[in-house]
Amino acid sequence: MSHFYRGEMGRIMVWRQRLDVTTNWAITSTTAIITIAFSTREVPHIIFFFNLAIVWV
Numbered sequence: 927m928s929h930f931y932r933g934e935m936g937r938i939m940v941w942r943q944r945l946d947v948t949t950n951w952a953i954t955s956t957t958a959i960i961t962i963a964f965s966t967r968e969v970p971h972i973i974f975f976f977n978l979a980i981v982w983v
Contacts (some may be wrong), residue, residue: 952981 959977963969 955980 933983956977959973963971
């Protein structure tokens with residue numbers, strides 16, 4: 927029975943690690959785009975929709 931538990935824990939940890947990496951990329955890209963958009967006056971507001979497309983896909 928312990929082998930099944932260890933196998934399931936391995937699957938859960940892989941799934942969680944994949945989700946954590948995806949979340950980190952979404953937060954990092956959103957932070958970078960917001961920083962660029964608010965620090966430079968010449969950047970068009972369409973960059974927020976670009977960010978939405980990146981994070982959604």
